[in-house]
Amino acid sequence: xxNNHAKLVxxxxxxxxxxxxxxxxxxxxxxxxxxxxxxxxxxxHFYGPYSEELTLRVEELCNLGFLNxxxxxxxxxxxxxxxxxxxxxxxxxxxxxxxxxxxTEHIHNMNEESSRFLELVSTMLYFDQLSRDECEEKVxxxxxxxxxxxxxxxxxxxxxxxxxx
Amino acid sequence: MAYxxxxxxxxxVFKDPVxxxxxxxxxxxxxxxGTPEFQRLRRVKQLGTSYTTFHGAEHSRFNxxxxxxxxxxxxxxxxxxxxxxxxxxxxxxxxxxxxxxxxHGPFSHSFEKVFKLDHEDFTRKIILxxxxxNAILRRVDSKFPHKVAEVINKTYENKLVxxxxxxxxxxxxxxxxQRDAYFTGVSYxxxxxxxxxxxxxxxxDQVVVKESGMHAVEDYIMSRYQMYxxxxxxxxxxSAEVILTKILHRAKELYENEYSFYLEPYHFTSFFxxxxxxxxxxxxxxxxxxxxxxxxxxEIDPVLSDLCKRFVDRHLFKYVEFNPNQQMSEWMxxxxxxxxxGIDPDYYLVVDSSSDLPYDFYRPGEEGExxxxxxxxxxxxxxxxxxxxxxxxxxxxxKRTDHKLYFPKDLIEGLSNRSKTKKRILEILYG
Numbered sequence: 001x002x003n004n005h006a007k008l009v010x011x012x013x014x015x016x017x018x019x020x021x022x023x024x025x026x027x028x029x030x031x032x033x034x035x036x037x038x039x040x041x042x043x044x045h046f047y048g049p050y051s052e053e054l055t056l057r058v059e060e061l062c063n064l065g066f067l068n069x070x071x072x073x074x075x076x077x078x079x080x081x082x083x084x085x086x087x088x089x090x091x092x093x094x095x096x097x098x099x100x101x102x103x104t105e106h107i108h109n110m111n112e113e114s115s116r117f118l119e120l121v122s123t124m125l126y127f128d129q130l131s132r133d134e135c136e137e138k139v140x141x142x143x144x145x146x147x148x149x150x151x152x153x154x155x156x157x158x159x160x161x162x163x164x165x
Numbered sequence: 166m167a168y169x170x171x172x173x174x175x176x177x178v179f180k181d182p183v184x185x186x187x188x189x190x191x192x193x194x195x196x197x198x199g200t201p202e203f204q205r206l207r208r209v210k211q212l213g214t215s216y217t218t219f220h221g222a223e224h225s226r227f228n229x230x231x232x233x234x235x236x237x238x239x240x241x242x243x244x245x246x247x248x249x250x251x252x253x254x255x256x257x258x259x260x261x262x263x264x265x266x267x268x269h270g271p272f273s274h275s276f277e278k279v280f281k282l283d284h285e286d287f288t289r290k291i292i293l294x295x296x297x298x299n300a301i302l303r304r305v306d307s308k309f310p311h312k313v314a315e316v317i318n319k320t321y322e323n324k325l326v327x328x329x330x331x332x333x334x335x336x337x338x339x340x341x342x343q344r345d346a347y348f349t350g351v352s353y354x355x356x357x358x359x360x361x362x363x364x365x366x367x368x369x370d371q372v373v374v375k376e377s378g379m380h381a382v383e384d385y386i387m388s389r390y391q392m393y394x395x396x397x398x399x400x401x402x403x404s405a406e407v408i409l410t411k412i413l414h415r416a417k418e419l420y421e422n423e424y425s426f427y428l429e430p431y432h433f434t435s436f437f438x439x440x441x442x443x444x445x446x447x448x449x450x451x452x453x454x455x456x457x458x459x460x461x462x463x464e465i466d467p468v469l470s471d472l473c474k475r476f477v478d479r480h481l482f483k484y485v486e487f488n489p490n491q492q493m494s495e496w497m498x499x500x501x502x503x504x505x506x507g508i509d510p511d512y513y514l515v516v517d518s519s520s521d522l523p524y525d526f527y528r529p530g531e532e533g534e535x536x537x538x539x540x541x542x543x544x545x546x547x548x549x550x551x552x553x554x555x556x557x558x559x560x561x562x563x564k565r566t567d568h569k570l571y572f573p574k575d576l577i578e579g580l581s582n583r584s585k586t587k588k589r590i591l592e593i594l595y596g
Contacts, residue, residue: 001496001516002489022533041277043285044319046370046536055528056520060566064490078531087490094493115533127320141322145370 004039006095008057009066011038012084013092015107019081024058025050026118027110031103033125034163048123048143058082066091106163113159120148121156132157169193169256169305179231183343187235193305194234194259200297201447202267206230208450212345213272214405215396217479219349226266232340237262237329239362240336240372249367254326256305261316264298265330265337267291271451272409274522279413280436289314290443324370332371333527333538334361334385342388345396353391356384366541373539373547382538383556390526390560397524400569404481407515407571412458412472415512419466428460468512480575485594487516487570495593496570502593506586508576519566527551528561570594 011028018024029049032038040054061067066088071080110118123143127135136153171192179187189195197203206227215222237258244250268288270276277283291298292314302310315321319331329336339358346354364378374382396402416430420437430437432453435445461473475481487496496516503510529537529551538550551558572594580587 002518004520005489005518021531025534041283046324047533050535052525053520055530055534056525056566057518060518060520060568063566064488066490074532080531091489091493094497119533138320142320142324144322 003095003098005057005061005066006092006098007036007038007100008054008061009084009088009092010095010098010100011103011107012067012082012088014102014104015111017081017083019079020115021055021058021080022047023110023115023118024082025054026115026122027107028054029122030110030118030125030163031106033122033128034106036101036103042126044126044142048119049126061088064091109159109162116146117152117156117159119143120146120152121159124153124156124160169309181228181232181235183232183340183347184235187231188238191256191259193256193301194263196301197260197263197298198231200301202291202296202298203227203230203264205447205450206266206269208452209269209271209273210451211341212349212396213274213402214409215345215349215399215402217405217481218399218401219351219396221348221350222345224344224348226269229340229344230263230266232344233265233330233336234259234263236336236339236358236362240329240365243362243365244367247367249325249369251323254323257309257312257316258326258329260302260309260313261326262330262336264288264292264313265317267298270446271449271454275406275410275413276436278521279410279417280439280441282436282441285318287443287446288317291447292317294443296443325367325372328371328536332536334372334374334382338389339385342385342392345392346388349396351392351395353395354388356388357381358385361385368539368541368547371536371539373541376540376542376548376553379540379550379554382540382550383554386527386550386557386560393524393526394565398519398522400484401481403517403522403569404484404571405476405479407482407517408472408476411512411515412461412469412476415466415469415472416461419469424466426461427464428457430457433457468509472512475573482513482515482571483574484517484569484571487568489516489568499590499593502586502590503572506577506580506584506590508573513573513576515571516568517571518568526560527557 018027026048028038028040029042040051040057042049042051058067062069065085068083068085069080071078123139124135127138130138139148172190173192173195177189177195181187207225209226210216211224211226211229212222241255241258245252268284268286268291270284270287273284292302292310293299299310302313312321316326316330319327321327331337342354343358360378360381361374364375365372366375416433417437420430432449435441458473458477461469462477464470499514500510503514529549539547540550540553542548551561577587577590
């Protein structure tokens with residue numbers, strides 16, 4: 001019961017804080033691609049892979065008091081921050097037997113990067129059935145306005161190689 | 166004349182209860198409608214198990230797909246000669262609109278969850294595989310099937326084209342809200358679509374709405390909000406969905422344990438084995454599924470038989486509100502009590518959450534999260550809808566989620582009145 005919720009709570013228990021919903025979306029997608037058993041269904045959206053299921057599940061976790069959500073008004077938008085509450089920690093005690101590998105290193109690496117970079121990495125992973133050249137061509141086509149540089153693409157490939165190996 | 170430009174001698178029309186008429190002039194569209202893969206959508210209900218709550222909700226994905234096509238046809242008629250609109254994309258938009266749900270299987274939400282399938286993946290396979298649909302699309306141009314698949318997969322580079330079929334105010338949602346309202350008989354779900362279509366404008370990357378049409382969009386957002394809670398998320402529908410999911414789990418488990426079915430479940434075997442090819446997928450529609458459920462009512466396995474009787478004869482589970490934050494220990498106790506009472510909790514005690522359903526309501530969200538609805542102001546500036554509309558702002562900030570606990574009340578009541586287990590179960594469930 002609520003296993004998918006528990007997996008997300010475990011993710012939050014391994015990071016101090018996640019700043020930004022976009023970042024959160026991309027982090028879970030990248031971890032999913034790295035083989036972590038998140039089951040949220042993703043589709044390709046304007047800003048890359050996006051899961052409505054994840055948005056709703058996080059909303060549920062906040063409403064249940066397992067996650068703390070704060071938001072600040074920026075000039076044109078809101079920015080959200082998430083952290084685990086005591087209630088969330090208590091909830092996790094019911095899932096101690098659920099197997100789940102440690103994600104802290106990946107989380108740390110992703111938190112070092114900008115959300116622009118995570119958008120690039122997750123988009124490249126979305127097209128992972130294509131060859132490298134085709135993937136780059138596709139990313140440049142669907143992310144025209146982001147103007148990703150050759151250097152960023154190479155950094156993203158290195159990031160992906162480290163992630164998957 | 167090239168096949169892509171061929172028109173029918175006379176326009177064909179489908180009578181439609183929502184849009185009055187669906188108009189077809191393009192030979193390609195007419196031919197696509199006639200393919201076995203598109204006709205199969207007649208045998209897949211648009212609203213899955215909602216017919217158990219709203220008896221009128223028997224409409225199919227075929228009806229809906231024609232509706233989405235018709236809305237896109239009207240939108241692009243209005244776009245003709247406007248800036249940012251490329252008339253060469255017309256047939257691509259129409260074909261993608263018509264075929265956008267092609268990969269939906271029977272009761273697709275439950276099937277996807279249990280068998281780890283993805284209807285979008287099958288849409289792509291039908292469009293790109295050895296099918297009647299692919300043969301027609303290829304006659305247009307060898308690259309055309311690929312383009313149609315990309316639009317539906319939302320990875321086509323012209324985002325304006327994608328946004329007609331998939332965005333926060335798209336033809337898909339505009340059709341299903343009205344169609345689902347019509348067939349369920351509810352009084353929500355209505356909005357002035359004609360007005361919205363008149364004020365939609367093509368921009369480089371998206372469809373936007375002129376500010377003067379804001380009130381029509383407010384109505385659309387309200388109906389989306391109300392349909393979510395009143396129809397899509399109806400607790401009785403969820404009960405049927407829970408039972409359906411458990412039937413599939415049970416049948417799969419029995420198959421894995423080499424149970425001898427009274428009727429060999431040929432149509433399901435590749436699903437159980439996790440090896441579904443396109444032909445297997447296309448053969449399994451809701452008529453076939455209901456046939457098996459009817460047969461499984463008489464199976465020797467008591468759980469499969471009972472669950473199928475419940476689903477086919479509409480003898481659903483009851484439910485109570487459940488708060489995982491406060492009731493985890495109670496849930497664990499219930500689990501043990503059910504076992505003690507001989508009622509398998511894996512099949513008869515289910516928590517269902519709002520995130521388990523594939524519907525959403527409008528949220529502007531955070532920058533870069535997903536594209537919101539934009540209003541086009543007279544000075545050319547774009548403003549996010551909830552920034553301009555108090556009504557939308559008031560509902561888009563509201564967070565409503567819920568969790569319900571489903572169980573077979575009749576089985577619990579059937580336990581001996583002297584049973585302490587029964588007393589305790591009822592105490593936990595009803596206080």
